Amino acid sequence: MNRTPRPQEIPARVIESFGRRVRIEMPDGTRCAAELFGRRLSVVCGDEVRVRPSSRGDAPRVVAVAPRRTLFARTDSRGRTEPLAANLSLLAVIVAPQPTPDPFVADRYLAGAAYAGIEAAVVASKTDLPDAATPPFVELLAEYEQAGYTVLRTSATTGAGIDALRGLLDGQLAMLVGQSGVGKSSLTNLLAPESGRLTRTLSDATGEGRHTTVSTALFKVPSGGELIDSPGVRDYAPALVDDATVQQGWKEMVGLAPQCRFHNCLHLREPGCAVRAAVESGDIAARRYESYKRLLNIMRDLAPEYERRRP
Template identity: 35%
Template sequence: MAKGIIVKALSGFYYVLEDGNELANGELVQCRARGIFKKKGLSPLVGDRVEFERTENGEGTVTEVSPRSSELIRPPIANMRIALLAFSVVEPDLNQQLLDKFLVHIEHAGLTPVICFTKLDLLESAADAQLSEAVSSAASLYRSIGYEMFETSSKFKQGLEPIAARLAGELTVIAGQSGVGKSSLLNALIPGIDLETNAISMKLGRGKHTTRHVELLPLGGGGWVADTPGFSQLDFAEIEAEQLGGCFPEFVPLSEQCKFRGCLHLHEPSCEVRAAAERGGVAASRYEHYLQFLQIIRDRPRRY
């Protein structure tokens, strides 16, 4: 039985790179999944380690999926260790509420979040002091929380070496809303792949989707990065109200001092998280976004 990793999934087919082969030289084996997976409610995902058997026509059948170390539902991908969250500083403007939403989902999934602000060249050419200050303040905020921060310009190859070094040897998924420059960033990090890019729609303030499937791409320094379809909305279907605070790292040590176990940091007496927010020990934007997300979770239909 052959073993390998799924590097692309498209139209019901899974493209597997067999162990011992390199993507540049080895052929991908086009596979279908055994019907047993559907009965079990399990779908193979990009990033899965699998066993497969070749068929007479040179294709293959995935027969076994190894246990996963991590799993994301949107984008659908498995076994990633790092989530590179790409957010543009302009066109579209930096959206911290959406960034915090991504961070919550990545924290909940157990991946290591790495934030990358893109399109620095557009910020510099805009010569907007107020906008520059807002971006600088946001970068400082996330660094103070403990998140790794990178700032890049794909156009001028600025800030690429540090981020390439950080991703070397890792399994990384790159995510962010459409139009923020994910494909441009990957084109700059992996010369020769020439992913399609599209300009921002100035009328809509967002980009068109240029990536239509999830695919692992080999990094020059070793490791893989997954290009994913752009999207701008995430729900909280997998997160319970009691889990949300744990997805805000700066809340965790404070919550241990709350009077009540399971405190939602809403109206409870002697809540240290709320007290810290009131005295400026927790950023107002982060606490406000926490309350917004908590309301969404509490308002969703109950599952039975």
């Protein structure tokens, strides 16, 4: 917010965003719709802003955005950064036995959190389903635990693990992310009853989730903390980073990288690589290593696309 606030402007926070439509919360707890002042102004859920009340009784106008402590974002198909939420302190990546999990999407969410300086955890939902006990899902959760992430096992149906999840969220501004259909809205309804998020069953035709959440919105958790629920996705790529930074999204690599022979090792074919040695010994999951290489290639592919389209 590189401007001097005017006397008639008051602080507020964005609690819901859908395109250029937003809802804000005033310091006294009042919530209302607001308009963005000017085409260049861009806000996301969690942003701290200044608003100017309307003298005609219309919706107040958001006129400025405060500097963000953190910004969680993604890269679109043209290599452009798209902000998703501001000032997060925790990203909770939801995985479920149904629909069939895409661990590479979950890995990229975890990496995106690391690049933004946001703590991350993995939350397994729908653990009451029989598929939750199958080797692929059990092994997936074990991989994340091996990598050093907090992993919670929950069920919105039975209530298992919900108290532990509340404890994780206490004192945090957290965002729930994951594939469509993993149960984010069901968990949100349990954690923040005010949300009233719609929930639906998986598509009978595809077995994939439908997008039941259409806007990104912030809710208070009565037991402590706040959470942001966002629309589910079928894919996600973090904001663009360079080759050397990609590995920072893999916790298990960060501690080993200093042991590599070369300080700029990318853990691909370089001799004396401590990370590849850990993969061969089983100390780093082979699937996680392959996921790292995939993201490295994605970042390399998107960077030229961005450069070509940049004004």
